[in-house]
Amino acid sequence: MTCRKVDLGNGAWIISCTRGEQRARCKVCRGSAGLLCDWKLKGPKAGKTCDAPLCERCAQSPAPDKHLCPAHWRVWEAHPANATKDQQHGG
Numbered sequence: 881m882t883c884r885k886v887d888l889g890n891g892a893w894i895i896s897c898t899r900g901e902q903r904a905r906c907k908v909c910r911g912s913a914g915l916l917c918d919w920k921l922k923g924p925k926a927g928k929t930c931d932a933p934l935c936e937r938c939a940q941s942p943a944p945d946k947h948l949c950p951a952h953w954r955v956w957e958a959h960p961a962n963a964t965k966d967q968q969h970g971g
């Protein structure tokens with residue numbers, strides 16, 4: 881962490897400290913985020929993950945240590961193999 885004195889004029893001054901890492905804000909509620917969306921991207925961004933910052937409340941967890949943003953959670957849930965709703969008959 882780096883701290884420096886910033887002169888505000890009028891004889892007033894503050895100490896401004898910067899950290900390398902800035903606290904992420906939840907994509908949904910703007911709260912402080914501690915999680916990232918683990919959705920694997922396809923196409924040009926293949927190999928990367930969505931990385932949308934999420935708080936614990938807004939993150940959906942399809943599996944342990946896996947978290948999805950609401951948008952990707954919908955996609956995940958819509959996939960037949962992942963359906964968490966009542967199983968439908970037939971097929």
Ligand SMILES: [Zn+2]
Pocket residue numbers: 906907908909910911934935936937938939
């Ligand atoms: Zn949130």
Ligand SMILES: [Zn+2]
Pocket residue numbers: 917918919930931932948949951952
């Ligand atoms: Zn996502």
